[in-house]
Amino acid sequence: MDVVLHLGAHRTASTALQKTLGANGGQLAEHGIAYWGPRTTRAGLFDGLIGRPGALPAERQAAGVLRVARRSRQAARGGAETLVVSEENVLGSMQAAMAGTGLYPDAGPRVAAVARAFGGSHLTLALAIRSLDDWWASVRGFRSASGWAVPCHAACGRLAVRSGSWADVIRDIAAAVPDARLVVWSYEAMADRPQVVIARLTGFRPEWANTTLHRNAAPGDGRAVLAPPVRGRLRKRYAEDLAWLRAGADGLTDFMDAGPGCEIPAGTGQERERPDDGKLQDQGRYRGRLA
Secondary structure, X not given: OEEEEEOOOOOOOHHHHHHHHHHOHHXXXXXXXXXXXXXXXXXXXXXXXXXXXXXXXXXHHHHHHHHHHHHHHHHHHOOOOEEEXXXXXXXXXXXXXXXXXXXXXXXXXXXXXXXXXXXXXXXXXXXXXXXXXXXXXXXXXXXXXXXXXXXXXXXXXXXXXXXXXXXXXXXXXHHHOOOOEEEEEEHHHHOOOHHHHHHHXXXXXXXXXXXXXXXXXXXXXXXXXXXXXXXXXXXHHHHHHHHHHHOOHHHOOEEOOOOOOOOOOOOOOOOOOOOOOOOOOOXXXXXXXXX
16 A cells, blocks of 8 residues: 655645545545544554654554554555555654754654554655745744744744754655655645645545635734844745755655746745735635645
């Protein structure tokens, strides 16, 4: 069975992707595609598999591997040829980022711990990235609105500047799980196109249910959190990430961004409103453009 493990990242419209998968679950199942989202993974299935490297007891890890393997076999016996799993906490947590650990510094070993649970499956790792100035501002805004302590604006800027790049995260994952296929796309190009993402990851294009896209927006215009010089440095770093991806990423990953309407000027991320975008003014849902 092929397994597609969607890793997030946080604040990159992962909820929109998950809700699209859930809304079309019956149709996907008819074509041999099963879906596990956070309601499944966080109901004990991934217990013992998600956490800081070295912090999880070996017994819990072994039990988690067996539990996932058993559930995977059940999906295969039920007719699934492809299993799509979406769980952004595999990479790390927003809380850890705000606590000063940075942009998923343990991504490689964390992903490897979950990948082992899928054994000999043909594994695709899927990752969305976002302009670094927007990502840090969105994470801070979301955590603050949820009642968590967050660093002040200046401290957030210093943390963001020293926290590395998406290219670092991608290299870490590729080194830790070298046998998996790694697919990356940008929030700016694909956040309102979950149907395109799913089709490219699974090879199947159903008659999509006409669902609304969920937006989990951080309040206000989060970019005001970062001083203009900081935003400029982070945008430059993101532009370098995108240029590296478009140039082939040293053969480590496939970059999904392509096709009409997907071209976004490198490093800006401001051209179109998206799910999870703090610029958006209403607090509910909106009707997404079906691609």
